[in-house]
Amino acid sequence: MIDKIRKSRPYIERPLYKERIEPFIGKEIIKVLTGQRRVGKSYILFQLMDKIEINILGSNIIYINKEFQPHSFIKNDVDLYQYVQSVLNKEKQNFLFIDEIQEIKNFEVALRSLLLENTCDIFCTGSNAKMLSGELSTFLAGRYMEFPIHSLGYEEFLIFFNLDNTTENLYKYLSLGGMPYLNVIGLHENDVYEYLRNVYSTILLKDVVSRENIRNVSFLENLVEYLADNLGNVFSATNISKYLKSQQITLTTQSVLNYLTPLINAYFIHKVSRSEVNGLKIFEVGEKYYFEDLGLRNSFQGFDRRKDINKLMENAVYLYLIGHNFKVTIGKLGANEIDFVAEKNGSKIYIQVSYLLVDEDTIVREFGNLLKIEDNYPKYVVTLDENNTRNNYKGIEQIHLRHFLCMKL
Helix, strand or coil, X not given: CHHHHHHHCCCCCCHHHXXXXXXXXXXXXXXXXXXXXXCCHHHHHHHHHHHHHHHCCCCEEEEEECCCHHHCCCCEHHHHHHHHHHHCCCCCCEEEEEECHHHCECHHHHHHHHXXXXXXXXXXXXXXXXXXXXXXXXXXXXXXXXXXXXXXXXXXXXXXXXXXXXXXXXXXXXXXXXXXXXXXXXXXXXXXXXXXXXXXXXXHHHHHHHHHCCCCHHHHHHHHHHHHHCCXXXXXXXXXXXXXXXXXXXXXXXXXXXXXXXXXXXXCXXXXXXXXXXXXXXXXXXXXXXXXXXXXXXXHHCCCHHHHHHHHHHHHHHHHHHHCXXXXXXXXXXXXXXXXXXXXCCEEEEEEECCCCCCHHHHHHHHHHHHXXXXXXXXXXXXXXXXXXXXXXXXXXXXXXXXHCCCCC
């Protein structure tokens, strides 16, 4: 069945992720691909399967997907274990791939046994972070590796749709986002937003409301709209209180914060903490939130180029950074703020995002904040200025967003 599925669903390769996972093929550790629903985790599994079939002759690939009727009987760990045992081939090297594994009750019990028996190499996907903090971490601590998968970055978006790196196409990405299935839907705005509204409803109802037993669905939807409208703004208790009063809602601030957790667990939004630039302190309050996919955000909020552009620029930069495996925080330097401090492999980069450097005050603010940082790590001011008059200002590089999003950092 797996061959029929793969042949009927041609894919475009995503080497950014495949190349991270390939070194662990054949290693005695569970590979877990996590991310929001519909960001393409299944297709990365297909790419890994093809790689295995080419390089390991006579491999036996076992594929389980709870969305397919033939696998609907696999409801718990016992069903899973018994099914895998029935299709193992002792004469071959076995590879087990399981899509959306959180749909199988107590799956971790079966995975632990299969791993200890060393009868197959295990890969699985999941669309809920609670799976890692609870089920997997309890039963499989130290026996799995997580590989976060995200919607298409801008460079991937250009490849998927065979587009040139132009400002016009950058605006398409900022408007429509990077859900991989757009390659089938096309880039007509009405069609895209209709599809994305359906994805949004599925995520909200299946991965948030149902899994987390949310009762006040209306408030949850209002909260998502609030986050969309305040993209990249500090999310403080004061702001929440003002919002609740404006909506005439009687909920405690803590209750509101509790509604955010399921959205984070479903990888629908990302929480970014603030940290001291010149120290190790992580602040407990004043975090910011960004969306996993710009198109999903715009599908219910709308895309106002004039009003939203700086917010979407910030979100796009954030998605680029986490897509390239950076750990990201908001930098605090005294009374000043650095939009992003990104760390990877013991190195850092600092980034300010500004729509246009229209006057001297803006230039002083954006470059000035970065100049106050005393180390020599790379620093960038990312803008939409078509004519960069200050490509390098005192060692700080000004760069157009469409070029930054295609950099090899």
